[in-house]
Amino acid sequence: MAYSDKVIDHYENPRNVGNMDKDDAHVGTGMVGAPACGDVMRLQIKVGDDGVIEDAKFKTYGCGSAIASSSLLTEWVKGKTLDEAQQIKNSEIAEELELPPVKVHCSVLAEDAIKAAIDDYKQKND
Amino acid sequence: MKTPIYFDYSATTPVDPRVAKAVCDCLTMDGNFGNPASRSHEYGWNAEKAVDEARKNVAELVNADPKEIVWTSGATESDNLAIKGVAHFYHKQGKHIITSKTEHKAVLDTCRQLEREGYEVTYLDPEENGMIDLEKLKTAIRPDTILVSIMHVNNEIGVIQDIKAIGEVTREHKVLFHVDAAQSAGKVPIDLQDMKVDLMSFSAHKIYGPKGIGALYVRRKPRVRLEAQMHGGGHERGMRSGTLATHQIVGMGEAFRLAKEEMAADNERIRMLRDRLWNGIKDIEEIYINGDMEQRVPHNFNVSFNFVEGESLMMALKDLAVSSGSACTSSSLEPSYVLRAIGRNDELAHSSIRFSMGRFTTEEEIDYAIEQIHKNIDKLRELSPLWEMFKDGIDLNSIEWTAH
Numbered sequence: 388m389a390y391s392d393k394v395i396d397h398y399e400n401p402r403n404v405g406n407m408d409k410d411d412a413h414v415g416t417g418m419v420g421a422p423a424c425g426d427v428m429r430l431q432i433k434v435g436d437d438g439v440i441e442d443a444k445f446k447t448y449g450c451g452s453a454i455a456s457s458s459l460l461t462e463w464v465k466g467k468t469l470d471e472a473q474q475i476k477n478s479e480i481a482e483e484l485e486l487p488p489v490k491v492h493c494s495v496l497a498e499d500a501i502k503a504a505i506d507d508y509k510q511k512n513d
Numbered sequence: 514m515k516t517p518i519y520f521d522y523s524a525t526t527p528v529d530p531r532v533a534k535a536v537c538d539c540l541t542m543d544g545n546f547g548n549p550a551s552r553s554h555e556y557g558w559n560a561e562k563a564v565d566e567a568r569k570n571v572a573e574l575v576n577a578d579p580k581e582i583v584w585t586s587g588a589t590e591s592d593n594l595a596i597k598g599v600a601h602f603y604h605k606q607g608k609h610i611i612t613s614k615t616e617h618k619a620v621l622d623t624c625r626q627l628e629r630e631g632y633e634v635t636y637l638d639p640e641e642n643g644m645i646d647l648e649k650l651k652t653a654i655r656p657d658t659i660l661v662s663i664m665h666v667n668n669e670i671g672v673i674q675d676i677k678a679i680g681e682v683t684r685e686h687k688v689l690f691h692v693d694a695a696q697s698a699g700k701v702p703i704d705l706q707d708m709k710v711d712l713m714s715f716s717a718h719k720i721y722g723p724k725g726i727g728a729l730y731v732r733r734k735p736r737v738r739l740e741a742q743m744h745g746g747g748h749e750r751g752m753r754s755g756t757l758a759t760h761q762i763v764g765m766g767e768a769f770r771l772a773k774e775e776m777a778a779d780n781e782r783i784r785m786l787r788d789r790l791w792n793g794i795k796d797i798e799e800i801y802i803n804g805d806m807e808q809r810v811p812h813n814f815n816v817s818f819n820f821v822e823g824e825s826l827m828m829a830l831k832d833l834a835v836s837s838g839s840a841c842t843s844s845s846l847e848p849s850y851v852l853r854a855i856g857r858n859d860e861l862a863h864s865s866i867r868f869s870m871g872r873f874t875t876e877e878e879i880d881y882a883i884e885q886i887h888k889n890i891d892k893l894r895e896l897s898p899l900w901e902m903f904k905d906g907i908d909l910n911s912i913e914w915t916a917h
Contacts, residue, residue: 390828398828404896421914422899423859425822425839425848429898446898450824450839454896499915 390451391485397455402462405444407431415508419499426453426493430500432464432472434508440464440472445500452490456480456497469505516832518878522719522871523668523696523813524836528764529721529872535767536723539563539760549757550748560759567766571715574769575694575703577730583749584762587727588695589619590742591714592662594729594753595691596623598739599660599712600632603689607657611688613637613645613664614854620662620693641856642805643672651682660689665697665713669838669851669867670804671813673701680709689737695719695727699772700780700810705730711737717761721872722768726761729753775872783870784811786879790868793883797890799903803838803852803865814868817852817861820900821893826866829889833882838865860909 390398406429409416413433420427426449433442443461447454459480464472480486480494519527528536539545539560549564551557565579572579585591600610612624614636624634635653639645645663654661661683666673676692683690691712694703699720705713713730717723731737731752745754791814794800799819815838818826823839838849839862848862857865868882894900902909 395828398825401896406901418898419915422863422909423914425824425859425863427898427914446896446901448820448897448899449822451828453822454825 389487390455393459393484394452394455394486397458397484398451401445401454401458403442403444403458404446406446407433407442407444412511413508415504415506415511417500417503417505417507419503420449420453420496422448425449426496428453428457428496428500430457430460430497430504432501432504432508434469438468440467440469449493449496450490452484452486453493453496455484456486456493457500459483460497460501464501469508472501473505475501514875514877514881517834518832518882520833520835520868520870520874520878520882522874523671523867523869525718525724526721526871527873528718528723529768529771531771532722532764532767536760536764539763545759545763547759549759550746560757563759563763563766564757567762567769570766570770570773571728574698574773575705575713575715575730576707577705578733581705581730581733583729583731583752584757585727585729585753586725587718588617588693588714588716589727591716591727591729592617592619592691592693593623594739594742595712595714595731596620596660596662597627597742598752599689599691599737600627600630601740602738603659604632607655607659608632609635609655609658610660610662611635611637611650611653611658612662613639615639615643615667615669615851616662616664617668617693617695620664624662639855642808643667643670643855644805644808645674645679647675647678647682650679651686654682654686654688658686658688660691662691662693664693664695665703666694666701666810666813667804667851668696669813669849670815670855671696671809671869672804673697673808673810676710677708683711684709697810699769699776700812702776705732717765717768720768720772723761723764726758726765728765779872780811783872783874786870786874786876787811787814789876789879790814790870790883793879794886797887801857801861803857803861804855812870814870815865816868817857817865818890819861819864820897820903821864821890823864823866825893826864826889829893830866830882830885832885833868836867836869838867839863 477498547556547560823837852862
């Protein structure tokens with residue numbers, strides 16, 4: 388699999404790896420995928436009182452493009468409002484990382500992960 | 514040390530320089546370029562002599578008669594010729610074939626084709642260590658069974674089947690026995706006087722010969738009949754027409770001759786390297802060897818690093834040329850069917866890496882690999898949410914995953 392330089396950069400120097408306290412009311416956690424399918428992404432966001440995402444962390448089990456997709460996403464969502472983050476499309480991630488067609492599902496998973504994290508946060512703060 | 518280090522000898526091997534020399538001597542005007550079928554001049558006679566010598570070398574490695582060796586384009590063609598050739602010739606005696614789920618695609622896809630033609634195929638489930646249970650084989654044999662096809666050494670997990678024992682069963686039941694020996698010739702002793710095998714497929718490029726050449730052993734006593742799959746000038750006693758590729762055949766002959774001479778020493782050295790690799794990484798947590806550790810060729814070492822996905826590990830191990838059973842490395846997005854067939858779950862199949870070693874692997878390369886594996890497993894597990902959950906004592910099976 389020939390990856391773009393951007394995928395390799397995110398893979399070799401992943402941004403924002405780690406975890407946050409999932410019980411914290413300011414934290415939303417999204418975990419998507421399944422081990423049997425070969426990829427699991429966990430994305431966490433920390434939302435300020437003004438509704439802006441202050442911080443994001445991820446951990447991913449999966450191939451290089453799954454790791455790169457989630458790493459890129461953590462960079463993108465920081466500083467965005469929840470509504471803005473909700474608008475991120477998998478196609479934007481796939482385009483930015485120049486993912487080959489067979490790897491587009493990795494970007495879909497990343498989109499699912501941010502949506503799940505936002506949902507989790509909203510449920511907690513309903 | 515040249516990187517990436519080649520650890521994919523089960524996929525193919527580099528041609529031994531001694532073999533390359535023999536191949537090159539059969540190409541140009543100054544060399545032995547003639548058509549072995551030309552009976553009217555010295556060019557043809559010399560080529561025929563070289564082909565006969567190669568046939569003898571191939572036969573000698575497996576203790577067969579040179580007349581029992583039929584040249585083909587490789588093990589895939591040999592498998593096709595053996596299985597379809599027997600099925601089409603003996604269809605009046607029955608249309609049932611037995612094989613196993615861990616066979617090479619060249620056997621499985623050929624069997625699928627025969628199913629489309631109206632044959633019935635039983636696919637045996639191997640045991641968890643990859644071995645075929647003889648009792649299960651005996652139970653599967655029916656009055657209309659005409660052929661059993663079982664590989665000698667598995668390409669993914671290196672497990673060695675007990676071909677001699679299977680041959681006793683098939684002969685007793687008067688069923689023909691085909692063995693795909695692409696991964697075993699030159700690695701495991703083969704004695705066709707002793708083993709009751711009727712057909713055996715060989716490849717040159719797995720044992721330091723050129724690609725594009727192979728052979729099929731077709732037993733003469735008791736005689737095995739085949740329906741040809743390739744028609745033409747009636748070469749190879751009518752079983753496989755087409756002008757013989759002298760240079761490739763000579764290369765295969767030389768590779769098999771060298772294998773006979775050097776197999777014992779090669780195996781001992783490679784076993785030492787394999788043990789060195791295993792001892793260097795076995796203290797890593799949650800690491801599983803795929804396939805039986807005793808009943809396997811030393812060249813093959815297939816391990817799963819739990820909670821790390823195989824393709825990302827291969828990306829991390831970019832200085833090592835290895836292969837993986839991960840779905841992400843296949844076009845089908847399915848994890849290895851061989852690992853699934855021996856009962857490995859999807860997670861471990863996704864996490865598998867095959868290291869295969871050979872004649873040119875060095876201790877220095879093994880030590881470098883050990884260092885790279887440790888470094889990158891640590892790094893990828895830091896990234897893995899599954900590893901974190903495992904370390905927190907969470908049972909991953911208790912979680913409802915969203916399959917996609």
